[in-house]
Amino acid sequence: MKVNVSSEIGNLQGVIIHHPGSEIENMTPQNAERALYSDILNLTVATKEYCEFESVLRKYTKVYEVKELLKEALQSENVRRELAHKVCANEKAMHVYKDLLDLSIDDFTKAMIEGVEMKQDTLTNFLSQERYALRSLHNFFYMRDASISMYNEVLISRMANIVRSREAIIMETIFDHSDTVSAKTINPINYKDFDPEITIEGGDVLIAREDVILIGLGSRSNTKAVDFLIDRFKESKTSMNIVVQELPYKPESFIHLDMVFTFLDKDNCMIYEPLIARHNKYQTVHIKIENGKVEFIRFRNTMMEALKELKFDLKPLTCGVADDLWIQQREQWHSGANFFALGPGKIMGYARNSYTIEELCNNGYEVLKARDIIKGRKDMNNYSKFVVTIDGSELPRGGGGARCMTMPVLREKMDW
Template sequence: MTDKMKVNVTTEFGELEGVIIHTPGLEVEEMTPETAKRALYSDILNLAVATEEYKQLKGVLNKVSRVFEVTDLLAEVLKSEQVRKELLDEICRQENAQEIHADLFELTSPELARQLIQGVPIMRNNLTRYLSQERFSLWPLHNFLFTRDASMSFRDEVVIGKMANAVRDREALIMEAIFNHHPMIEATTVNSQKAGNIPTTGNISIEGGDFQVAREDVLVIGTGIRTSTQGIDFILESIKAKKEPIRHVLVQELPDMPESFIHLDMVFTFLDRDACMVYEPLILGTTRYHTIHIQIENGEVTKITEEKNLVKALKKLGIDLNPIYCGGRNDIWTQEREQWHSGANFFAIAPGQVIGYERNVNTVEELNKSGFEVIKAQNIIDGKAEIPKNKKCVITIAGSELARGGGGARCMTMPFKRKKVDW
């Protein structure tokens, strides 16, 4: 058997070694205009087009890292009867679907994994279910292509997400089962719902799109409609419990509207030791949204102060970043348009080497002006181009359909192992 891979993420841009993704499947098509809002979408996707675009992302990732599919990992852990029982107990209890537990338990592991993601159609074998307006006993996980949100890697631990919307709770349960039980992955999980001695308060929610690792001692976390202040307090308590030397958490408040501001990584992402992508009006402009620096030392919060903005706060901690503007510098409307289509949402495969949507032409042009070579993903996959060694580049993937789902390359990747960065 291949040696276990130990979770280790100490920055957003260390060289990628292990990443979990989920290629969109039939769960994406099990959506109508009427149910899209319930599924947290503003539109419905064409699966055929989205799949072809997703192949570009996966093709590049396969060139640089070990890549794992959620469905395969889940099928592997479901081979254990104990894991299968515990996971089904929790899912069926939470989603009030105990009547299908026995039938699901008897499925093969691959088929059970598929149904837990693509949905379990309702059996209309009694009057209540016959008259029900619901189509599924377990709804499809329409959002699981955005693997970022349900779990977060930090150092050698994985924080299990507490999703802001119940329709995504099953994603977190699945990711927890994978990290706790897959034979190839070595991880310690931290779950606010099973916190043990870590104090918890109030309405905890925390999703990976808001959680960024700046450095081994610095976290950057957004708070808005998906991650609550209580969720960040849980992270603070988890850090305090370790009683380590100085640690820093930078918190960025986010607006409730527009919906494209759903997570921090829709307005801010790390690109390199010295570069970040920003949606300038929110991150650098004059706004009413606070940037807070929290310092923790030997198990105690020793400082909470307000900072001018996120970039300046990071500079004070020795992380001096050149902000590159999503949508360019010339036109606020262009900035808004490209931010809406995940123009600030980049995923780093190594320091200064990032993946993003080619449709955001002004953003890509800004990157190019800042020294990033522009390379089409398909050319890398076809062998017509190579990822340059130790040089900055932006690898562009098609995104005419995927972007309509409300997320970009960072949203669609869950890295759990990266090489350490030399500062």
Template sequence: MNQKMKVNVTSEFGELEGVIVHTPGLEVEEMTPETAKRALYSDILNLSVASQEYQQLKGVLSKVSRCFEVTDLLAEILKDEPVKRSLINEICLRENAVDIQPDLLGLTSPELARQLIQGVPIKRNNLTRYLSQERFSLWPLHNFLFTRDASMAFRDEVVIGKMANAVRDRESLIMEAIFNHHPLIESKTINAERSEMMKADTKIKIEGGDFQVARQDVLVIGTGVRTSTQGIDFILESIKARQEPIRHIIVQELPDLPESFIHLDMVFTFLDRDACMIYEPLIMGTNRFHTIHIQVENGEVTRISERKNLVEALQLLGMDMKPIRCGGKNDIWTMEREQWHSGANFFAIAPGQVIGYERNVNTVNELHKNGFEVLKAQDLIDGKAIIPPNKKCVVTIAGSELARGGGGARCMTMPFRRKNIDW
């Protein structure tokens, strides 16, 4: 199991071979109603319940793929002294906590990994710290269970997220260090923050929830509160630099509100070569949010044009997608309610085989009507059921508590290796 794994993602639905997750820990409990907003939550989670539900997700992933924990990967790279010093130095400089560097350097690798994620409590050993209203020198990473956002794999590269909110910057630094230094993962990283573009334009933002790989030559990227047009231009420049034959980026504008539209994968996810999950009012409805097709050939943009909607844009590129509706077809209120609880946020473990929340019963029923067998995650984990080979299915996980965190199965997974799709 120590064989090196090379990053390779050429679709959202190729058979999963390598995925990174983060089981929520004490960093989730280090949140109060007062600090929840700063932590980007609208509510605080019950860790004991959320952890039980998360184990269903991880249990299914471990059945079908190599599944890695962020904390374990981080602890392993921190055994390398130069890596440890470099990462601590950058984190402490960014978060104005240089004074705690000696303490951090003295920790064991597992303990340091834990504190970098769960937070470093402030030592009240001088007057300034004694009077400080802060509880931590380094704040807990409350959002790290959503491993999707801080890094995103495309073909053999990993794009490091430039997070929209500074409270998440440490997640990107950790994921960059893992992909650059872990001995089991072979990859190359692209980081907007370390580019010349960033020096000229500080508005660059790019998060993995907005970044989807449709096909080896097609990216679908949302732009809204978390991913800026400048962030997409950074991706565009990276594609141009490759000087390759024809490539495509489809850009979907997103509204700033409600907060459940925070990323593209909250309103659109791929299920198979020929099927996608959509929140119909936004993706197919008549609205003011543009769908833009950018075509790149041999390092030059040869076309920028508007399309009617995302489904049509994919169809024009030879990807004829059947849209399956979040919340079903009949009731807009049901659509809204289930979308709010990540009803459109599915994660594919193979073509036509996806994971999502069981609480969104109308969405799951709509999948069933479209040929997806419904399987309970716990039945798979207990050996009472198996994933049918080469057949469509939806594996449902509990989500009464997790969904309140504002993300679904796709949000909580960072796939870095999939089998290529035979088109």
């Protein structure tokens, strides 16, 4: 499958996921903050909830499991050597390199995701408070962040925190060497103008249209990354509009743009209204690139205003209740604005955000419970506009929603 994603809502034809495993349990209250969590998760409950989510996806589209794609890419010994060296060098763990190469492909794949325990063969290791020589990838089931499908290419993310950098290395290996999904990869570190301060993550990048990209500017993605993309569009002579939305650094629920804004349909989007629709101190910038040059960079009052100028006729739906800031804050905290589109007007999100689900229902979205779809009591094909509600008490505590847990690789082109 060749990667091609030119919108957030085109009918989904292929998506990569990662079913969370024991790496979730390789976390303690002591290291949760380092792992970018505010709490530890219960794997049994999280797995049950994720199975609902995954089962609905499999009912609708082609689903690829990242572990299987990685195993496929690792059939080559040279690829295994390259990946092991990149990971060990990046994490200052070259003493693990030879041990990794001695593993079977299955065990190598497991080690890349679940980590490698530290050998107790020196006094330093014996007395160390660390358990792992290579730490577990606690966040990897949030597949959105480590790579970004941009039209027929994949941008390899520059993660803001080193604890997640291996995720991006793995995704680059997959797209470069898998036969199942493939694409030209764009990695900032491979360019002469590379700035080591660049950070960009997939939750901050929304492919709005063939000529429009939205980028969040906050704790995970920065201006240097936007500059990098500007240069790439200039080089390719691509006509492009980049709408940049500044985000608060606190609280942590604002880490990515897709936590406050997601597309639902041609004419609907879900927003955290205080940030996206009201004029406030967080800046919105429109950058226009044409014929290899930056035509202009200018401020807009809000992101909704910028999108309207770009001919998006969007009715924003409110995360929570429009006139109740407390409810908006509560539901945004648990990914109430983070919906994933299976197709135009066909979306998935957490059931727990009841006020947001009611808002969708009041605007023509049929509410379908995931378990009813899985058991065959409801058929998504019978509805033109729906929201699938996923039971989520444990998964939201990790800090992400349905969009966060998916990496689309193929969508049908939209007829705007």
